[in-house]
Amino acid sequence: LSRLRRTEPSVRSFIHVADAAAEREAEELDRRIATEGQDAVEPLAGVLVGVKDNLCTANMPSTGGSRILDGYRPAYDATAVRRLREAGAIVVGKTNLDEFGMGSTTEGSGFQVTTNPWDDSRVPGGSSGGSASAVSARQCVVSLGSDTGGSVRQPASFCGVVGLKPTYGRVSRFGLMAYASSLDVVGCFGSSVVDTATILSVIAGHDKMDSTSSSHDVPDYKSELTPLDLLESKPLNGMRIGVIQETLGEGVETGVISSIKGAASHLEQLGSVVEEVSLPSFSLGLPAYYILASSEASSNLSRYDGIRYGRQISADDLNELYGGSRANGLGHEVKMRILMGTYALSAGYYDAYYKRAQQVRTLVKKSFREALERYDILVSPAAPSAAYKIGEKINDPLAMYAGDIMTIISVTSDVKRSAVADLKEW
Ligand code: GLN
Structure with a gap:
């Protein structure tokens, strides 16, 4: 906690720090250990966790990085948060993000800019930049993030920590503020593979509050790791x-290429056969993603109308109320995506954009399936570059979107089967 307090003024990972509450919980835990012994407490007892602020937490603000939710305190915990708390973890605060998860640098937060703990002139990546920087600066042991098109993997890479994006449906989305529902997943950060494996075993598994959550058994991931x-x-x-x-290929920093080649030769030394494989639909992922994600966002974000949540303004009629709260409460990037998504879903355009993007998504999925028939594992960098300077790309959305090309391609989902199974159960 003292490290968190010392580093936070320069890193600014947290929108809300609950250090006093965490201290009380820790003292209570110490008392329990003193009287009942170490074995009597939960497996994650005392582990400090940072939670991305688009995950709902009871009795703590949850803003999604947006001014429109300033002052909102949910009445419940997101399922992933609840499971961590039940396992004994202590939520130490809510981490910063690009508003509603839309961005790749965390500069798009409605509240503050988070810096990269390795170099404070650089971005931590995004959108889960606060969760990545908090673990990287050792402000907490592990953290939760969300990944729609790269928001766990890319900031983990920029901050030099381990980021795990589970398969869609592996972790319940209940209590996660929806960005693009067919792509959103809850993931986690740690400073080692063992830590993220431990957290995944706790947060994964079916949840009756999310019909798209998978009912496959949850293994003890940690026990499946082989010491290298x-x-x-x-x-x-x-x-x-x-x-x-x-x-x-082209546009990828030479340092990134040599790191991946170094990792590949390490994998070879460990006994595997490593080859280059071509994914012919690779370049189709990015345009399809930005149509799908913006379309779904335009629909999901219609709930922020200035009536049910967050900040309210005074207005003479309903349209003025909606318009006024959204104009003030939402940031530039979010507005742009709502406009793009609304356009793509408009009557007469649906077939040309959303439907076509879904078809492209199926093509991408097919080329992954084919590659995975020949290989057990596919390897790629998380991003074409290492962390860049704050301000470098914020005014050039296309350059920023292009940085997502590595992570976007693997976000196709395979959700239908479990959703059908759940409907039967209900
Ligand atoms: N950078 C991507 C976007 O802005 C991915 C974000 C995410 O995964 N939440 O949509």
Whole structure:
């Protein structure tokens, strides 16, 4: 906690810090351990967790990084948060993000700019930049984020921590403020693979509050990890690994390419066969994503009308109330996406944009399926560059969107089966 207090003025990972409450919880825990013993407490007892502020937390503000939700305090915890608390973790605060998850640098927050703990002139990535920087600056042990098109993987890469984006449906979305519902997932950050595996086992699993959550069993991911202290014993013998060719091409920083090549040769030394593989539909992912995500966002964000949540303004009629609260409460990027999405969903345009983007999504999915018939694992960088300077891309949305090209391609979902199973159950 003292480290958090010391580093927060320069890093600004948190929109809301609950350090006093966390301290009380920790003291209570110490008393329990003193009387009942270490074995009597929950498995994650005392572990400090940062929670991205688009996940609802009871008795704590939850803004989604948007001024339109200033002052909103949900009455309930998101399922992922509830499961962590039940396992003994302490929520130490709400981390900063690009408004409603739309962005790649965390500069799009309605509240503050978070800096990269390795170099405060650089962005931490986004949209879960606060969750990544908080773990990177050791302000908390692990954190939760959300990933729609890269928002866990890219900031983890920029901040030098481990970020895990689970498969769609693996973790319940209940209590996550919806951005693009067919793509949104809750993920986590840690400073090691073991930490993220531990957290995933706690937060994953079916939830009756989210009919798209998968009912597949949740393994103890941590116990499935093999210690890699055994370079000699070739633990990856027989494994086939494909490095996606298109992710090492034009527009990718040479440092990124050499890191991936270094990792690939390490995987080879561990016994696997590593080859380059081409994903022919690679470049289609980005345009399809920005149509789908903006369309779904335009529909999801219509709930922020200035009546049910957050800040209210005084107005003479309903239109003035809606218009006034959205004009003041929403930021530039969010407004732009609502306009793009509304346009793409308009009568007469649906077939040309949304439907076509869904067809492209199916093509991308098909090329992944084909590649995964030949390889056990596909490897790519998380982003074409390392963390760039604050302010460098904020006024150039296309350059910013282009930075998502590596993470966007793997977000196709396979949700229908579990949704149907759940409907039967209900
Ligand atoms: N940068 C992407 C976007 O702005 C991804 C964001 C996310 O995964 N939430 O949409």
